[in-house]
Amino acid sequence: MKVKTQSKKVNKAWLNDHANDPWVKLAKKEGFRARAAYKLKEIDESLGLIRPGHVVVDLGSTPGAWSQYVRRKLSPSGAAVGALNGTIIALDVLPMEPVEGVVFLQGDFREPEVLARLEDALQGRPVDVVVSDMAPNLSGVEGVDAARISHLVELAIDFARMHLKPEGALVAKVFHGSGYTQLVQLFKDTFRVVKPVKPKASRDKSSETFLVGIGLKPH
Numbered sequence: 001m002k003v004k005t006q007s008k009k010v011n012k013a014w015l016n017d018h019a020n021d022p023w024v025k026l027a028k029k030e031g032f033r034a035r036a037a038y039k040l041k042e043i044d045e046s047l048g049l050i051r052p053g054h055v056v057v058d059l060g061s062t063p064g065a066w067s068q069y070v071r072r073k074l075s076p077s078g079a080a081v082g083a084l085n086g087t088i089i090a091l092d093v094l095p096m097e098p099v100e101g102v103v104f105l106q107g108d109f110r111e112p113e114v115l116a117r118l119e120d121a122l123q124g125r126p127v128d129v130v131v132s133d134m135a136p137n138l139s140g141v142e143g144v145d146a147a148r149i150s151h152l153v154e155l156a157i158d159f160a161r162m163h164l165k166p167e168g169a170l171v172a173k174v175f176h177g178s179g180y181t182q183l184v185q186l187f188k189d190t191f192r193v194v195k196p197v198k199p200k201a202s203r204d205k206s207s208e209t210f211l212v213g214i215g216l217k218p219h
Contacts (some may be wrong), residue, residue, distance in 0.1 A: 060134030061090035
């Protein structure tokens with residue numbers, strides 16, 4: 001039965017790390033649903049991506065921390081409730097507790113009918129910023145997982161190509177490992193400016209990083 005105690009230990013260590021995590025504490029204090037809000041905040045503040053009046057699409061939005069952050073950026077007084085200057089459309093395969101003023105669609109981004117619902121919600125408006133925190137369910141088989149991750153990022157890039165304003169931006173979560181170099185190249189083929197960012201709120205142990213593409217190349 002050693003295996004069981006081992007997994008309990010791992011769980012306990014994770015819970016302990018999580019409870020003592022300064023970003024988790026800060027998220028609780030500032031009313032964000034997850035520490036992930038600070039990843040987007042750092043990326044946005046360093047590159048100045050999200051501004052009042054913008055149309056923002058949040059892919060892989062659940063539990064909603066990124067939508068909450070965007071909502072505060074689009075709110076004239078930076079508030080979490082009240083007037084909203086702009087549009088936020090969020091999408092996830094999992095349900096999401098409502099965020100005031102955010103249009104939420106539940107569905108799988110890989111399915112054409114879900115994509116069609118997202119396009120309907122845009123009502124023909126071009127998008128200023130697409131943020132994607134999408135990650136597949138990982139199998140533990142590196143080649144399979146890399147292909148799943150790449151597929152989601154490729155879909156996000158395709159969506160950005162179709163819907164972003166020429167000077168718009170895409171922020172997408174990726175992972176270092178097989179397939180990473182190809183994704184960087186795909187970003188470089190699509191955008192004029194490409195920046196990899198590893199925010200401070202990303203766990204050191206995590207291989208996640210974020211690719212930011214700004215300004216679509218003509219295609």
